[in-house]
Amino acid sequence: MNGVGAHEVIIETPDHQRTLYELSEKEIEDVLWAYRDRIMDLKKDTRFRYVVIFKNYGRQAGATLEHTHSQIVALPIVPRNIVNELRGAKEYYEYKERCIYCDIIRQEQGDGRRLVYENPDFVVLEPWAPRFPFETWVLPKQHASAFEDSQKQEYSNLASALRVTLRKLASALDRPAYNFILHTSPFQERQSPYYHWHIEISPKLTPVAGFEWGSGFYINPTPPEEAAAALRDVSG
Amino acid sequence: MNGVGAHEVIIETPDHQRTLYELSEKEIEDVLWAYRDRIMDLKKDTRFRYVVIFKNYGRQAGATLEHTHSQIVALPIVPRNIVNELRGAKEYYEYKERCIYCDIIRQEQGDGRRLVYENPDFVVLEPWAPRFPFETWVLPKQHASAFEDSQKQEYSNLASALRVTLRKLASALDRPAYNFILHTSPFQERQSPYYHWHIEISPKLTPVAGFEWGSGFYINPTPPEEAAAALRDVSG
Numbered sequence: 001m002n003g004v005g006a007h008e009v010i011i012e013t014p015d016h017q018r019t020l021y022e023l024s025e026k027e028i029e030d031v032l033w034a035y036r037d038r039i040m041d042l043k044k045d046t047r048f049r050y051v052v053i054f055k056n057y058g059r060q061a062g063a064t065l066e067h068t069h070s071q072i073v074a075l076p077i078v079p080r081n082i083v084n085e086l087r088g089a090k091e092y093y094e095y096k097e098r099c100i101y102c103d104i105i106r107q108e109q110g111d112g113r114r115l116v117y118e119n120p121d122f123v124v125l126e127p128w129a130p131r132f133p134f135e136t137w138v139l140p141k142q143h144a145s146a147f148e149d150s151q152k153q154e155y156s157n158l159a160s161a162l163r164v165t166l167r168k169l170a171s172a173l174d175r176p177a178y179n180f181i182l183h184t185s186p187f188q189e190r191q192s193p194y195y196h197w198h199i200e201i202s203p204k205l206t207p208v209a210g211f212e213w214g215s216g217f218y219i220n221p222t223p224p225e226e227a228a229a230a231l232r233d234v235s236g
Numbered sequence: 237m238n239g240v241g242a243h244e245v246i247i248e249t250p251d252h253q254r255t256l257y258e259l260s261e262k263e264i265e266d267v268l269w270a271y272r273d274r275i276m277d278l279k280k281d282t283r284f285r286y287v288v289i290f291k292n293y294g295r296q297a298g299a300t301l302e303h304t305h306s307q308i309v310a311l312p313i314v315p316r317n318i319v320n321e322l323r324g325a326k327e328y329y330e331y332k333e334r335c336i337y338c339d340i341i342r343q344e345q346g347d348g349r350r351l352v353y354e355n356p357d358f359v360v361l362e363p364w365a366p367r368f369p370f371e372t373w374v375l376p377k378q379h380a381s382a383f384e385d386s387q388k389q390e391y392s393n394l395a396s397a398l399r400v401t402l403r404k405l406a407s408a409l410d411r412p413a414y415n416f417i418l419h420t421s422p423f424q425e426r427q428s429p430y431y432h433w434h435i436e437i438s439p440k441l442t443p444v445a446g447f448e449w450g451s452g453f454y455i456n457p458t459p460p461e462e463a464a465a466a467l468r469d470v471s472g
Contacts, residue, residue: 202449
């Protein structure tokens with residue numbers, strides 16, 4: 001490990017007044033293509049092992065720039081949270097011979113209570129054990145470990161899913177501060193049968209306090225079924 | 237694992253107007269004895285494996301009660317953050333045959349740049365790679381894995397160290413919100429040669445944002461040497 005890295009800011013629109021979910025589907029799709037193009041370019045640098053792509057919206061979520069933007073950080077090591085996530089997914093795969101995320105999608109589609117939205121390529125749900133109230137995941141239905149390997153129509157359907165989801169959150173929770181994080185596989189582990197890329201969106205409604213910092217466990221007063229019902233009920 | 241647990245609130249003083257660092261040394265010592273007595277009692281319940289003792293001060297740190305208080309949560313499993321900390325300490329011990337925290341204390345006493353305060357039983361320092369600006373650790377000089385096994389004069393010197401440290405933080409940072417977390421060993425791993433109980437205090441000065449949530453890595457704009465110098469310079 002050494003101190004090398006890259007930090008880039010994606011300006012999502014030239015318009016200073018609008019935020020991500022106020023953009024058109026086409027504009028959001030362009031942002032997703034910018035993520036993909038930057039990943040493809042950063043992958044050429046053999047010093048990098050991982051890119052974290054994320055968005056901080058609102059002061060409570062850590063945003064310091066007002067103009068709507070996302071950020072890309074390329075790292076020379078795989079971050080510890082991703083190492084843990086990969087380890088968990090791999091253990092499940094070794095046990096079940098199936099991707100845990102594919103199983104989650106299948107189970108949640110069957111159950112329905114935690115489902116928020118679906119289109120031909122994506123499913124949006126509240127995870128079964130969310131850390132935060134209204135923690136929301138966006139997952140591709142087709143198994144794929146790397147975001148940048150998606151098909152053209154998947155970017156278009158992701159733009160649509162993301163727009164609907166962010167608009168629903170804005171409407172149900174009165175434009176909350178939120179973090180959005182792309183979870184994708186490390187550069188050296190492409191086409192893994194056990195990892196499944198996805199986006200995690202966490203509105204900042206409750207502070208993370210001493211118990212969470214001390215334990216790594218999260219107290220969440222809102223059941224995911226209630227959050228999903230509230231999000232299904234508002235228009236996106 | 238099952239859903240059993242205990243959650244207790246320690247009221248630190250009957251006086252609604254004062255906060256922890258405004259109490260006398262004797263009053264703070266009484267709070268520490270209350271922690272110890274509650275741990276001793278909770279240990280008798282064989283369903284519990286761990287107690288998290290913590291304090292949230294200020295809204296940004298998650299406090300919802302105004303009257304000064306700390307909290308105790310007894311858990312039927314060892315929390316994941318503590319599992320990770322124990323694992324790291326054990327690996328170091330297997331390699332070096334020394335406690336990593338004892339080595340840190342020795343090294344920081346020799347170096348001096350990250351030291352904040354010392355008394356006969358405790359050392360207060362800014363850790364070498366802090367996650368947060370002004371993250372501050374309070375460690376017993378004598379190796380001990382469990383907080384509740386401390387000697388009587390150690391509680392008195394801890395009260396003194398804690399009072400000075402919290403007053404210095406209040407003065408240097410204008411009464412910041414903070415979390416304070418007691419890190420002690422699990423009930424089943426008492427008298428471990430590799431684990432060393434301590435207190436971690438984290439003022440809430442910068443929000444934890446998408447990069448931190450996505451990676452588990454922390455961006456900290458304040459070098460620990462600068463934080464330690466600022467804390468040494470103010471009276472406690």
